[in-house]
Amino acid sequence: MKRRWIIFGLVALAALAIPIWMIVTQERVLAQGSVYKFQVRPVDPYDPFRGRYMALDFTEDKAPAPGVPLDRFYRQELFGKVVTGEDGFADIESLSVKPPAEGDYVKVRSWGYRDEGKVRFDLPFDRYYLREDMAPKAEELLSERLRPPEPEINKDDEGKLDVSPEALERWNEQRNAPVPGVYVTVRVLDGRAALEELWVDGQPILEYISEHEGDDGEE
């Protein structure tokens, strides 16, 4: 009987401790972390609004990884050094296996793909949670902005598709270009990143939605 209560106590403790630990860790980062702005780019494949959250994709997706041994298909956890660029937005300066000795850094996941000598990675914050009835409104207001541009496909005189390397490169640049006026602020502390807010044209997303809903205002 006593053993039963001991087990119950341990179960209750563990069940409560895990979410509390998640909150405490996140709150600490939000309170003490340095702020960085990450630019959002068009979401690919095009399906940014999935139920309760909006998928995010960022222009910061590759960086040099000097001396890091990378295997192509294994998901590796690496540390990306975060700095603020001249444009005021965050840059991942380099990737390393261990945390950099100084400066802020975030944990990223790399698949080992290389692109022009840099290694591709995924940032840990890839979604912004919205209330279910807000998501359709956000989609209505932002879908065109977040849509990747159509590729410029040339046709020759016989009407055959002629996808020139130059046109493909232009399309790639457009796909990876930042979405004007849309970015997230993220707090970074000891390798942890906490997504603070999604900004649209200088306003938090919820304020932007309520202001652009029309005369009936926010419901």
Add this chain to the structure above:
Amino acid sequence: MKVDPVRWLDGELPRWVDRGLVSSEQASGIRGLYGEAPPLNRRLMVVISALGALLIGAGIILLLAYNWNQFSRPLRTAMAFAPLLASLGLTAWVLAKRFSSAPWREAAATLTTLSIGACIALVSQIYQIPGNLANFLLTWTLLSLPLVYLLDASLAAVLYMAGATGWCIEARAVWSHGIFYWPLMALVVPHIYGVYRREWGGQRPAFLGWGASLALSVGVGVSIERNMPGLWIPIYASLYALTFLVAGFIEADQGAFWRQPLGKCGLIGGVVLSLLLTMEWPWEEIGWHYYRHEPPYFGMASMVDYLLLIVMFVSVIVLLVRTLYPRAQGEWVKGLLGLMPLAALVGYSFTAASELVWPPVLFFNLFVIGLGVAVLGEGARKGRLATVNGGLAIISAWAVFKFFDGDLSMLLRGLVFIALGAAFLGVNLVWLRRKERQS
């Protein structure tokens, strides 16, 4: 529907008095020991009350959800923890006051399991905490495991198996390995074993049997590494043969369909697998010549594939010998299913070495028909129409598969279908007439 005991006593006492078993005074004395019988519609009232409470609860949740963004973060956090705290409180009360009641224990364990997942998910959303689904499922599953043993709760055990399988699916989807699936599933085995021992033939073993069979049907395929293409064929053949043979030792031979989870899953799984193996694509490009060295296939994790095959295969052989020796007469179904892993392994090895696909395809076409005939014959022998129809259904399923096979002539397919339809009708008619004559 069960009769209330007091109401039953009210009905029986006059009979006892009539037969002189008790005097009228004694009957009055006995009746006076118990209160009034509850009103007949009490159970209905309980159901309606529960429904009402459920609707009110759902309405409150919807109101909260509507105003979610208006609430401050601390308030939202408190609401995220509320179901978990309430279910933990319920669990404590059940432990103290209602431990002997199985429905209360199952309800407390299930509610607490669901609340744990809901709390973690809500906190992640409130605080915009990124995470991956695999870690979430693993954490949730492991946190809920102690409830299975604390409350002796089988519904929580089935939820646990579903969670472990879900974790494996997600882990493999992000190109990690799934070898921890087996230790995870092993953690719930003591509970399953205990329930089978204590309540053999009861509802709980059947419920757990279905949960385990379905979880393993998915989990085996998802967890294996597949460095060696095609090894899933003898692995799955061994799984279903083993399931079917084990059922012969721990399940009753007859009874309701749902009370024989291992037997039914083993047979149906074996039939479905055999039907798949009558096609060419499972046998193409298999074997050591096509071994996958490159990532994302983990070489070390593939040891599990070989270990699974060896353990299950050897177990099938042992159980088959025990089943058929000394009395093998009439045990065609067990014999055929028990030999399926061997046939699959031989077919696999042959095709891997020779790259010839047609021999195992031909074999499994004959195998499926043979299995259908064996099931039909067993039904006829034991006087079970459902089993006879099951055998016909297996043969018909084979015919339907072949219907879509463009290589066979339309005339042949048409004739086969007519023959099968006539067999179905004929067998059932003869059976019913025989039953009528006997009665």
